[in-house]
Amino acid sequence: MLYAILCYHDEDVVMSWSKAEDEAVLAKRKRVQKEFVEHGKMGPAIRLVPTTGATTIRTSGNEQLVLDGPFAETKEQLLGFYLVDCENLDEVIDFAKRLKEGESCTFEIRPVQIFEEGVLPGEVKVAS
Amino acid sequence: MxxxxxxxxxxxxxxxxxxxxxxxxxxxxxxxxxxxxxxxxxxxxxxxxxxxxxxxxxxxxxxxxxxxxxxxxxxxxxxxxxxxxxxxxxxxxxxxxxxxxxxSHYRDDILRLMFICCHPDLPATQQVALALRIVSGLSVREIASAFLVNEKAMEQRITRAKRRVTEANVPFGAPGAVERAERLAAVAAMIYLIFNEGYSASGGDMHVREPLCSEAIRLARLLLRLFPAEPEVMGLLALMLLQHARTPARIDGDGNIVLLDEQNRSLWNRDMITEGLALVDKAMRHRKPGAYQVQAAIAALHARASKPEETDWQEINLLYQMLERLQPSPIIRLNRAVAVLKTQGPEAALLLVEPLAERLSNYFYFHGVRGALLKELGREREARTAFDKAISLARTPAEAAHIRHQIDRLITDSKPKAKSA
Known part of the structure; x- marks a missing residue:
């Protein structure tokens, strides 16, 4: 089954990390991912631009309102997500725990169904 | 953590x-x-x-x-x-x-806190020092080392600036719409000053003072979160992100300046570019152009070009013309000369630059650009004079070294070539 691992954290905190801290976190996560990559379980990892880059569309009466900013002002923000293919929830939980080891972020695991595959070319899928 | x-x-x-x-x-x-x-x-x-x-x-x-x-x-x-x-x-x-x-007042509270640092009587460096102390909370020692002065001198400078600000009596009531817009503009300018203090250091041997750039970006992000629908604040943040993205490529291993055309673009920070481009895009939707947005749009055109040859100089030239209309300045015209050089050749560019001589006679870049244009036109002796003038005005060793390198090339290029390339 496909699962999304949604990563939440305070973006101010994440952005205040030094380059070295940031790289250490990424390197650790890469190490954990390696095993999943080798077993063909690892889908794309998506990083979201900070919430100041967000635009929200809401319906107000008959009107579509386009608003600058995120859908909700929250203390922690959705910063990105992983897509993985796992046997069961236990396997995802085990993977997610190792992925976030030593970090204060919050992960939310959500089973995913690919509704339609889309037509994006391969290089868009793997662009960092 | x-x-x-x-x-x-x-x-x-x-x-x-x-x-x-x-x-x-x-x-x-x-x-x-x-x-x-x-x-x-x-x-x-x-x-x-x-x-x-x-x-x-x-x-x-x-x-x-x-x-x-x-x-x-x-x-x-x-x-x-x-x-x-x-x-x-x-x-x-x-x-x-x-x-x-x-x-409920916190938006205006933060804006006021930033705004009191922007008193027009305060010279730019004092605005920056005060903002770093009061808004960012850097210690006097940290600020002093960023400005390369001793702690005591900086302490005095900040104390004087504070006194000035106190005497200014910024009103404490909630500002009206016009007042708020004025404050936003002043604060945006002050944040950009902090950025520039870090980006092109006005003295000392460290050409890039990275922490000041990061702090300016952090403050702009805060401002945008408070005023999420202000296209100029989006433009300011985008501009700084797109410029700062190039930092890893601007100075080589020996501390020399690397010009845009010669930078290794794979060193540019992709995350910052993605965010910067997204913000330019968002700002443009408002159809309320302003100086930061136009400058960000210019930076975006550079960021989009994966090779220097792919740069859309025609569009950059147009954007500089727009910027001149919004904010007439000899420095903007000087920058436009580079776009004119790329689209119309060195002669047209020099025609644009020469009339600025009087106003920019003490400006390092003016003599650097003029020297480079004269060199392109084969007027080597005049180029040499311009480069010498630029060196005498250089504020950092990296700037001086960069011009010396140009002079070296002038000398090698003028020698008969031993081999045809």
């Missing part, structure tokens, strides 16, 4: 809001700063024990305000404070009260 690092990040993040509110209560910069300091000390004591409060800024405002009121009372009546343990033991009751603090 350990407790202390987490607390430090939280205190830095909450500082503008807490300081802004405390300034509104006390209407006195020094008292607000003391109150904030006191609140921070108590946070370091109590947060590791009681856990972090739900709303750290509200907690700091509440605790800071009470601490300062206590000290006012103590000063006036000379009565003893309650024991430290009693104050430090801040339970949930206090946190709940903190939640109820009126924070």
């Amino acid at each position: 350990n407790d202390l690092a987490w607390i430090e990040t939280t205190l830095t993040g909450a500082r503008p809001q807490a300081m802004g509110a405390l300034l509104r209560y006390f209407r006195d910069l020094d008292r607000a700063e003391e109150a904030f300091q006191e609140a921070c000390l108590r946070a370091i004591k109590t947060w590791p024990v009681n856990g972090p409060p739900r709303d750290p800024a509200a907690w700091l405002i509440f605790v800071g305000r009470n601490a300062a009121l206590d000290s006012v009372r103590r000063d006036s009546r000379n009565t003893a404070l309650p024991a430290d343990e009693a104050i430090s033991d801040l339970g949930d009751a206090e946190a709940d009260m903190a939640e109820r603090l009126d924070d």
